Amino acid sequence: MDVSALGTACAVPAACALVSGCARGPAPAPSLATESAPPVAVMSFEPYGGLLYVHGVVNRDSAWLILDTGTSHTGLDREWAWTTGALPVAAPGAPAPQVAETASAAVVDTMHLAGLALPNYQVALYALRGVSEASGRPERGFVGHDVLRRFTVEIDYREQRVRLYDPARYHYAGSGTVVPFAAGDDRPLLHGSITVPGRPPIPARLLLDTGASGLCLILTVPFVERHGLAGAVSPAIEAPIGTGLAGQLRGTLVRLKELRLAGLRVASPTTGLGGERTGFLARTDLDGVIGNPVFEDSRLIVDYARRRVIIEPRAAARCDYDMSGLRLTAQGPELRHIAVEYVVPHSPAERAGIRVGDELLLMDGHAVADAGLSDVRRALRVKGALRRLVLRRDADTIRVTLQLRRLL
Template sequence: MRIITSDQFKVNYYYLMKRVVLLLWCLPFFCGAQKYHLPKGEKYQKIRFELVNNLMIIPIEVNGTELSFIFDSGVSKPILFNLSNQDSIQLKNVTEISLRGLGTGEPVKALSSKGNTFKIGDGWNNRQMLYVILDKELNFSPNLGIPVHGIIGYDLFRDFIVDIDYASRVIRFYDPELYSYKKRKNSETLPLAVRSKKSYIEGTVTYEDRDHVPVRLLLDTGSSDAIWLLEDEAKGLEIPDKHYEDFLGRGLSGEVYGKRTKINNIQIGHFVLNDAKAAFPHLGAFDLVSNLDDRNGSLGGELLKRFNIVFDYPNGKITLKKNRYFNTPFQYNMSGLDLQHNGLRYIAEKITNGQGVLLEKEKSFGDVQILFENTTRLSLVPEIIVSGIRAGSPADEAGLQEGDVILAVNGRSIYKYKLQEVMKMLNEKEGKRIQVLIERYNTSLKFSFVLKDIFK
């Protein structure tokens, strides 16, 4: 999306990120009073979202252009990125700034823009501030498999009571003055602390010989991971003996690595989640984060999606109700492969019947098909490549390499599937044999390996 500012400053595209644990802590930045409104007399706006890699993707109109945003409770102001030159979006009152966040790199350059109009359903804010990331390397879309243009969080949580139904993939933004609490079976309402535009909840974790260690956790719907814990020997938070080094994601200021592990359980209120997936990020990744607010870690989408949640920032409360995902086993990358989209490729298939037509699916990375009757069908489809391999993993030992193009998994051509479905094929269950057909330097190669539980 081509951006044209009111000062005629033009910004061309930005492409973001290597993998998808989405963790952005930005500098607080104020620009006067701004607030979201609902049409007079309406109690709420209902918005449907896509759930991709444990992240909520919602549609928002920015200055008349519809964009897709990750709904991220860990971010203060909206951030735009991944903009192409197909359309134009007018931004107002632009200045250049730097943003700091997670990672071991330097602050990133960005634009700050004031006075923008954001619409979510029939709700609106005519004085929304936003940032635009200028780093071409920051791009969530290849890792999620769908176009994503930005992230948004605190301003919506501040102005509404936010009811998230992960099971039905619906969010309701309620006017706080018109919202009335109802008794919800098997639910619990707990205190919610809101500081520095972020929300926190209390809980306990149990692992190895540590029993019910109290923790204060950031609620981060913009992280696709389950639980992060910050190593602190004085508080009883030490790295378990059973762990492995893993790439946890990329923050605003660079890559984040840490120790991947499993804990016996985590308890929030009366809810207990057993055999929970956890990670201890290297503490150097937080060097540029100005205020950790005494947090001991964070809860991300893989854990939060197990509840339907009512966030009530205005009154400092949160209501949790377990849903159909509650007892779903936590997902581990047993193959050791990370994948991402890498542009488009043509494939040719023999057909017996057909019409000479051109088909295109909207909001995808390609899927253009040209059919020639009784001959061959040429399709332009997304190309999926290996973006990373964990050292010592089954895929690494089998000989797969970063940059390999994935063609098929267990005999199934992967162009027919979404990126997250392909990842699921590669990590279905312990002991399963996986056969992968890849292309490397214009040569097709086949590899085979067995998935294994690294903690056994």
């Protein structure tokens, strides 16, 4: 998934029981929690396509779930939820035969996440087919704000570990950058600023969204319009800027001059400027989201109880972007068909004659169905590389060679 937008709010009380590129400055010392406060749960995560997948068990079915600080409520794919035995929560006034079709929530007997058990837990229901096609893997659901806010959450991108601490026993003694939450908000909505050439810094309320990948930032339409950002930065690419729960997000891709979060400065962040009032892009209670690329190789601590985020950067993040001009999606029942969804004008892909709807079969002699969409995208982000592609267009086979170059 290039970018996962915010989930719709579904604040339902629930019980949680314990069973057991961007350029940045020098790295501070590692974090230190007191020895008397070990984590209550430790989860490995699988990085895929810039997202963080943690292993869970829903009832008796195993699944990889996206760790998503930007989604209000933990949720499952609607179709998959029924296969686990989840029970629909009836919408008010819904006829009994239509409960499963109209329900926006369901209850599962148990949801297990490493050392956590969430018994008799109410989850939101999402239609995730479009997100699956964008990410290239079957999406089963998200672990959202309703679960994460109960803990101090430490995400170590280098170690690929998530540690959940009891907030009452967590003490930070490192030298990372501390960014407070916005006043009166229990979400990691952070006060930062962005800069564009020739202007002073522009204050921005940015939601930390670990369910967002592909870009460092996405800014809402009201914020973009209020500050006249459209046309203020070049080069710029008119294209889809991501895929969220509400569908495809459209706008303009640019690199801003700088993002600032307290003392942390991120140079040349890849940014999507919202262009259509669709989904979260229309929201006015925040100005945008900060995605995982900002924190690559860092340690990130979301301290909900103290309403702060702590960032320990270790190295400059790559903050790469596609260099081919191809926006690809996975199609078919098993998501093994890689198709061209969009071609950037004047890009290597357009000049090679690639069209929307072409199916990518081979890259440098290897079947892309075996590699997966995330690996294909990574291979198309290497400046100066030559990529030999074989594509299918209707009954024809097309062979082209792309020389990759920076588009942003």
